[in-house]
Amino acid sequence: MKPSRALVLALQILFGVALLVAWHFAANIRVGSATLKFFLSAPLDVFWRVVKLFSEGEIWGHMWITFQETVYAFVLGSVAGVLCGFALARNPLAAAVADPYLKAANALPRVVLAPIFMLWLGLGVWSKVALGFSLVFFIVFFNVFQGVREVPATILANARMLGFNERQLFRHVYWPAALTWMFSSLHTSVGFALVGAVVGEYLGSAAGLGYLIHQAEGVLDTTGVFAGMAILTAFVLIIDALVTVIERRLLVWQPQGAQTTT
Amino acid sequence: MSSMTPETGRAPAVSLRGVSIAYRVGDGARYEAVRPVDLDVPDQSFVAIVGPTGCGKSTLLNAAAGLIAPSSGSVSIFGEPLAGVNRRAGYLFQLDALMPWKTAIDNVAVALEPMGVRRGEARERAHAMLKRVGLASFADRYPHMLSGGQKKRVALAQTLIRDPKILLMDEPFGPLDAQTRVIMGNLLLELWATDRKAVLFITHDLDEAIALADRVIVMAAGPRSHFVGDFRIDLPRPRDIAEVRHDKRFFDLHRDIWAALRDEVSRAYAQADGVAA
Numbered sequence: 372m373k374p375s376r377a378l379v380l381a382l383q384i385l386f387g388v389a390l391l392v393a394w395h396f397a398a399n400i401r402v403g404s405a406t407l408k409f410f411l412s413a414p415l416d417v418f419w420r421v422v423k424l425f426s427e428g429e430i431w432g433h434m435w436i437t438f439q440e441t442v443y444a445f446v447l448g449s450v451a452g453v454l455c456g457f458a459l460a461r462n463p464l465a466a467a468v469a470d471p472y473l474k475a476a477n478a479l480p481r482v483v484l485a486p487i488f489m490l491w492l493g494l495g496v497w498s499k500v501a502l503g504f505s506l507v508f509f510i511v512f513f514n515v516f517q518g519v520r521e522v523p524a525t526i527l528a529n530a531r532m533l534g535f536n537e538r539q540l541f542r543h544v545y546w547p548a549a550l551t552w553m554f555s556s557l558h559t560s561v562g563f564a565l566v567g568a569v570v571g572e573y574l575g576s577a578a579g580l581g582y583l584i585h586q587a588e589g590v591l592d593t594t595g596v597f598a599g600m601a602i603l604t605a606f607v608l609i610i611d612a613l614v615t616v617i618e619r620r621l622l623v624w625q626p627q628g629a630q631t632t633t
Numbered sequence: 634m635s636s637m638t639p640e641t642g643r644a645p646a647v648s649l650r651g652v653s654i655a656y657r658v659g660d661g662a663r664y665e666a667v668r669p670v671d672l673d674v675p676d677q678s679f680v681a682i683v684g685p686t687g688c689g690k691s692t693l694l695n696a697a698a699g700l701i702a703p704s705s706g707s708v709s710i711f712g713e714p715l716a717g718v719n720r721r722a723g724y725l726f727q728l729d730a731l732m733p734w735k736t737a738i739d740n741v742a743v744a745l746e747p748m749g750v751r752r753g754e755a756r757e758r759a760h761a762m763l764k765r766v767g768l769a770s771f772a773d774r775y776p777h778m779l780s781g782g783q784k785k786r787v788a789l790a791q792t793l794i795r796d797p798k799i800l801l802m803d804e805p806f807g808p809l810d811a812q813t814r815v816i817m818g819n820l821l822l823e824l825w826a827t828d829r830k831a832v833l834f835i836t837h838d839l840d841e842a843i844a845l846a847d848r849v850i851v852m853a854a855g856p857r858s859h860f861v862g863d864f865r866i867d868l869p870r871p872r873d874i875a876e877v878r879h880d881k882r883f884f885d886l887h888r889d890i891w892a893a894l895r896d897e898v899s900r901a902y903a904q905a906d907g908v909a910a
């Protein structure tokens with residue numbers, strides 16, 4: 372039997388409260404003349420720090436920067452991924468030639484590229500966009516490539532029998548198939564765009580949520596680090612929820628388990 | 634089989650002459666699915682092909698559709714040699730062929746796009762066609778929200794809206810239950826009666842073949858399949874699929890054709906078990 376929603380929710384809240392309480396007491400353990408707060412901060416301190424950050428208003432600017440970087444990286448990476456995925460899927464020779472290079476490029480942990488991007492593009496927004504792009508591109512590329520290559524043979528044969536020309540085939544068959552695969556990886560690619568932005572900021576910048584956390588770490592401000600992490604987590608959850616809404620709208624035609632109603 | 638000449642003075646809608654089809658399998662190996670056969674489907678006639686599974690029915694139909702090129706022989710459509718895809722034929726596939734990302738009505742309307750019909754008009758005509766197959770109220774559903782029988786109706790509407798002169802049907806009602814098959818069969822006969830196209834209908838269901846067709850051709854088990862029987866079905870029309878089965882004549886025809894088919898079916902099974910060939 373499926374546990375009831377109320378029960379699950381109640382237990383979830385209870386678990387969260389228990390964690391916070393445990394954290395609170397752990398932070399207040401005395402070691403000599405000080406407490407462990409220096410290492411752990413404390414839930415209430417973090418809470419008030421978050422409140423302070425928002426009331427002072429500076430945080431909005433950082434969030435806006437990170438948001439922008441994420442959006443740019445996602446959009447540019449997706450567009451490039453779709454175009455390349457498409458071009459290679461329809462051109463087997465090019466695909467065969469490019470294959471080892473794409474595999475090699477994708478095998479490289481992208482974080483090591485961050486300093487190079489900063490050298491090329493400076494410490495501003497674009498070096499972070501480049502890092503996010505390098506992550507998003509491959510996810511979208513491989514998905515679209517797969518999607519176009521794996522259009523069911525019967526649907527293709529049917530399209531030919533209906534007399535579709537290349538343009539119509541693209542528009543009514545390959546394009547929707549490619550987009551489906553791209554959308555199915557939407558959460559992952561948006562997530563990676565954000566990772567690119569935050570990691571880039573962390574490694575060198577003057578604004579953004581990653582920068583904020585890095586600053587706090589630099590002065591051993593544990594409360595600041597936890598506050599930054601809390602805001603970043605909320606930020607990610609909100610973006611993820613937005614993606615879910617968009618996904619629902621775009622993929623209405625896909626079976627998601629029957630939707631029944633009374 | 635060369636006695637299969639058109640009854641009407643005109644060239645047959647589909648004509649296969651010495652058509653054989655061999656597939657390349659693995660490295661260099663060759664599998665001759667169908668050895669040279671002749672077949673004529675006269676305009677306005679309904680021809681059914683029955684045969685055991687894997688004997689080459691779909692293969693033959695794909696050759697008539699121009700989806701695969703025969704290894705030897707020639708295909709002509711209304712007297713003209715076929716090059717590329719058969720533009721005068723509509724094809725109802727054995728497996729799902731609807732575009733899952735389009736609603737029922739869009740799936741049907743899009744079939745008119747290659748003919749240069751404007752969007753608005755295409756949708757109007759698609760709606761009328763869905764109505765004819767009894768799906769008017771399901772126009773805005775996506776394929777995954779339709780039952781198997783409903784999907785087949787949409788596919789039928791998609792095929793018929795282009796008004797092809799030839800209808801190629803590959804076990805179109807295969808996965809449906811018995812009652813739905815009867816309903817779909819009657820629908821097909823009704824549509825065909827008002828607009829007689831040449832139909833080449835493939836099935837493994839002998840009852841269905843006899844109930845629908847003017848002529849039933851029996852294929853041998855593969856490899857190198859060929860025709861082992863050709864029966865004229867002289868049951869009166871209009872027919873009701875469910876009722877025609879109680880006809881004495883139906884019974885006789887069934888017995889005769891089954892005698893030819895039975896050996897092939899058991900041969901096919903023996904081969905699938907690796908006994909023969």
Ligand SMILES: Nc1ncnc2c1ncn2[C@@H]1O[C@H](COP(=O)(O)OP(=O)(O)OP(=O)(O)O)[C@@H](O)[C@H]1O
Binds near residue numbers: 689
């Ligand atoms: N693309 C292919 N490559 C190699 N062999 C094939 C290919 N397509 C079909 N065959 C073989 O050709 C034979 C005939 O296949 P076909 O699909 O025409 O059978 P069928 O009569 O339609 O069977 P069913 O009733 O199960 O649909 C089979 O033995 C099959 O394995």
Ligand SMILES: [Mg+2]
Binds near residue numbers: 690691692727803
């Ligand atoms: Mg078949």
